Amino acid sequence: MTEVNETALNELVGRVLGDLGGAVSVPLVRIGDALGLYRTLKEIGPVKADELADASGCAPRYVREWLAAQAASGYVHHERGLFSLTPEQAFVFAEPDSPVNLIGAFDTAAAMVENQPKVQSAFKTGRGVAWGDQAGCMFCAVARLFRPGYVNALVQDWLPALDGVADRLKTGAKVADVGCGHGLSTILMAQAFPNSRFVGYDFHPGSIAAASAHAQAHGLTNLHFEVGRAQDFDGRDFDLITCFDCLHDMGDPKAAAAHIRKALKEGGV
Template sequence: MTNVNETRLNELVGCVLGDIGGAVSVPLVRIGDALGLYRKLKEIGPVKADELADASGCAPRYVREWLAAQAASGYVHHEQGLFSLTPEQALVFAEPNSPVNLIGGFDTAAAMVENQPKVQSAFKTGRGVAWGDQAGCMFCAVARLFRPGYVNALVQDWLPALDGVVDKLKAGATVADVGCGHGLSTILMAHAFPNSRFIGYDFDADSIAAATAHARADGLTNVCFEIGRAQDFDGRDFDLITCFDCLHDMGDPKAAAAHIRKALNEGGTWMVVEPMAADTLEENINPVGRLYYSASTMICVPTSLAQETGLALGAQAGEKRLTEVIQSGGFKHVRLTAKTPLNMVLEAT
């Protein structure tokens, strides 16, 4: 019988118990967000449980138990019978525009659990699970997960890191946002650069409908959305083409790269935003890699395998592999221009 190292066993059990605690926190965090408990706690704390219940219009017994769980998780501060959010906790749970708001991660985790039967079946068949066939809230969950990064970095850091692009956008450029999803990235750019024209493309009709509704609600006139695949969308002579966290999801990213190269005008730029990753598994064994490998197993790889070619790059492809794919489309120069804990930005010309 193999000897068991008690120290290692205890460490593993402790790790797993922490993971289970995090897993069972998913519905509690989503309830707190949906009912405005975090926001109200930030606004009026420190308070007693019953005071938060009264202020939020919720049943006191449920709120008391919810707060106890949140305090045990370290998500809410408890001292002398009073509950509050520290500034750090507020950034994560109660401020939607914070760069470290992670509510979208909990939404994505819930969608992944809902997606399990389909992906589990695909493990046996080797086939994919189409983006439109995944869990009902997958679209909004993924959009919400990436939203803080886009809001805080896209216009402020990522676009300025590209060579000469901001000057073109200010003067008036034509931009395609390929794989735009619900259009958050497209709309952010359209707001920031009113002299430019933006077209968002996505192969998912429901996403295009949602993006169009968002743009209409914002009153934007310099943006529109069309159904189109990355490898054959309409349009030519773009000054800038962007792909946000979607290249690795494509069935044939090499064909997409080739088509994007042809769709750019002379001197045009392709900005590729992808999940942050190093080039080897060993370098990606960390909290961010853990998140992305898991999401990749449940979302990204199945999505790619459901499409033509099914290259299935995965969310942790890394800069080297992504550069190879981009250059296969005819791009001569690829450079890393910016990065955050969750994203890397590549410029291709």
């Protein structure tokens, strides 16, 4: 056996074990979210495991094991036989509009694991895996991952940071949201600025269908969604064009940026 540096080996093993601990937490966190365990614990805690099981309609044995694992990870608080969520834990796991809700990150990690065969094949062929070909509901997971940032900063901070843009949107502007995915960013802007008109573009038909359904559910009439690629969508003369968390993932970001620039009216942003 090759001689190794014991200190370096122990440090490496420690890092790997930390990563493995995070990896095995992914399904447990998603179970807790899907079954409403975090939400229920926030509402009724501190409680015993059996009480949480009863309130959530789950089997006590499974809930006890789940709570023990969550407490060991520091995701749930345990004291004197009772389980609860601290305000900080609730911010991360039980409050959808929290700026640090990270459930979507766990969903994204799960989708990446499911996507392994496609990426593994790409290692041999040298070809990429198109966004529309991702395994699982990667699109749902990514939308959920970025939603807290949009909810807490898009209208409040990001748009006002652009000189004159918020005032123009209040008066009435023509806006494109390119690479809109499930349309959460587009919908938030449309809600905040009813005098402006918005169109969301995404090349993935499934995402556009989800975005359209979300807009309809919110009763919004000042926006619509279209299937279109960033480098050749049809719209022109926009006052504002946005790209949120997507330009760096596009197949040809340079062509996309050039087309977006041409689609702006003079003086557009």
